[in-house]
Amino acid sequence: MTRLTSLAALVPLLLAGCASVPKVAPQLAPVRAEALGLSGRTAAIDPRWWTAFGDPQLDSLIDQALAGNPNLEEALARVRIAEAQVEGQGAALRPQINGSGQISRAHIADRLLPPPIGGSTANLGLAYANFGWDLDLFGRQHAAIRQAAASAEAARLDADATRLTLSVSIARTYVGLARAERQIEVAQAFVKTRQDALRFIQSRRRNQLASDFNLRQAETLVAEAEQAQTRAVEQRDLLVHALAALTGRGADAYAQIRRPTLSLDTVPGVPADLPADLLGRRPDLLAGRARIAAAEQGRAEAKAAFLPDVSLSALAGLTAVGLSHFFTAGAGTWSGGAAVSLPIFQGGRLRANYRGATADLDRAIASYDDAVLGAVREAADALTAVGAGDADLAQQARVVHGLRETVRLDQVRTRTGLGSQLDAIDSGFRLLEAEQTLVDLQAETLTRRIQLIAALGGGFDPQGPRAAARATDPRS
Template sequence: MIRTAGLAALTALLLAGCATVPHDPPQVAQLQPATLGLDTATPAIDANWWTAFGDPQLDRLIAMGLSDSPTLESALARVRAAEAMVDVRHAAQLPQVTVDGQSTYQRFPEKYIYPPPYAGAAWPITQVQANLSWNLDLFGREKAMVAGARASAQAARLDVAAARLTLSTSIAQTYVGLARAERLIQVANGFVTTRQQALRYVQSRIKHQLASQFELRQAETLLAEAEQAQTRAQGQRDLLVHALAALAGRGADFYPQIAAPTLALDAPPTVPDLLPADLLGRRPDLLAGQSRIDAAAAGRQVARTDFLPNVSIQALAGFAALGLGNFFDPGARTYGAGPAIHLPIFEGGKLKAQYRGATADLDAAVAGYNEAVLGAIRDASDALTLVRTADKDLGDQRRIVAGLRETARLDQVRVSTGLGSRLDTIDSGFRLLEAEQALAGLQSDALTRRIQLIAALGGGFDPNQPLVAAPVEAH
């Protein structure tokens, strides 16, 4: 009868605890792919997309960066910390066993509750006790905490994938910049040679009193401008070498090991020309945002279970005695077991505030994800437009260069036949060199825009593959 009454009282307490859960729904809805106007096709992007540029040195630099970058090492450390937290949360679901022991030498007062011979004397109090506690998690609080920790760990792993993509595209773009700088150095060298020839020609005309000092100063100024462009191109080349070494996780001793790129500026690789239907599932940063939504939802569930009863089982067994001689006596044994119940009755509104805060955290995670999705779609759309624009601009510039090359050839023919002036060939040479300088810039832009599009589409990321750092290639 007593047991029945106790069970009924326990059931009543549990039901009373369940009645206080508030109704506070989220306010922000997650964007769905069907409403974003994405294409139905799915383009294929190789996981090692940079190999399409056909430059072994670029492959080596990216492999080194993905292996030794401090940025990746920091992200991987966060993954290990998040995975450790999953183990911590999982351990809380299991029975906890501890052993405590202490021995205190204490004098007992004469004017208190202790009888002789303890009163007025000092005695050792020794206690050794094994404790068992097990949270039954009847309402899923610990389970929700494990789910939240797992979602956070998954977000950290996806952050590593996003960092890998950012690093690889940064190395590739910097490498294209290096190729451009090398090409501009070649063009600048041509400028210097041509303007040196022009200066010598003017000096020759002055010698024969066919030119003025004004023309001489003009030729000298043009030569100085060409030499300045040459110096700037060489300086830009050195800065890009420094940047590549840093991105690859190397120091100044690595600078001499970076040779001139061999990638072809005039042969950009093919890239997708559409916004894929699986854009939201191929970008690791968006998938990380989804995992953070899951973590926030689990946190909200934890806050919800705080309103509910928490039931656990506790047990103890050990020895406790007054005086060392009594410690091993069978009468020093102590043990006990039973359920423990925690019910929130009055907490001044703290639990409701925590629940509202957890709901707001979920709304913030969803809003952040939605913002990232719209930004990703815009980035990909902009990248597609820029690729098409760069290709058209490059085609126009190629026709300009072809026309100027023909003009320079015809001027040379006219000079050789005595029908033209040497000044005409120098002027057409200047224009051709300037056009070739612009062509080098547009060629590198075409490659850079493709790299940006690959980044906007998530690269060759596959969420089903393990996220590990690439090995360092032999170098």
């Protein structure tokens, strides 16, 4: 009973001897979804959203990239580093046992021990095991572990954000490749049509029905069409190189990337408004939340540093003068006890650390709030771009339809002698230009949808990284 009374009296003395915690509170708070005008709907996007394009080669390229892109490998390496830090912090809560042994030859002073040991030279043997256990009564080590676990979760979410960015980059590049292939076809049709026009002008020039100016103009138009074809081929090759690099491969993959089979006319479905779960489905925003949690635990750790640190320690081993006595009963030795560390006066270091940890929490919150506002604007801009692009594409489709009808009628008039071949050629030029624009708008429509999918977090499952975090958390 006396021991319990003494321990109860010791606790307030320990707390009284600690440095006082400064009254410093965070100045910011994370923005709430309710204040952002999000709808009550959710974003239903398939985890493998790119399969909606119906192109097996695109599926294969994204799978390859997610398995071997250097940027993704770097992000995954950061995850492994963070997980190792969690494990290292968790070790501080467990008992520690260390062993040591030593054999030496020494001369023993006769003033230290009486003869015959004193004044002699003998072998000294020492072997012991040391036990230590930080009890962490006030949670400083637990806060450090929770901070490391939150940082590890942020790293995992960063890796998921990298996966999303990578899949989006490949899909956009692949759509660009499909556009380049279609533009090559249009450019080839341009070249053929303008070559036909040049031959017609040359015939008229021989019959004195056209001037040298008309001839030079027709030759220039042929050169422009051939230049457009050359540029389209160059763009196609550059996009092939980009796709190979995104999948983590080099020149050996160029010949293996074939013409896309996806249709520029087919567009994947996307939400019609900003979903309510926008903040909970973007991995970059969830990573920001995890960093806020890490900063909160860092602040808790800095606060716990003002409180005592209590640990247990014990030592057991053998020591003897002369190795022949080393394994005898008299060579055994042991000790044990408790140690208390009191932060009585630290020259302001603990207060500075606590203020810094509080400021770090404000910094994490400010960074998260900025990312949230940027994400909402990005998603809203993407929605607007999708709507405007769809309207623009519909108008261009009507233009192309009208020009195709014009070309058909001009061809009928030419065959019946009611129109000239120059009129038919001119309307053909305008149709090809309109079809070029149509291809660009079709590709842009797909690209804008891909951008919206990215802004909404793609098919990311927010529960996956959190489940993984709980599985590796030493507290679970």
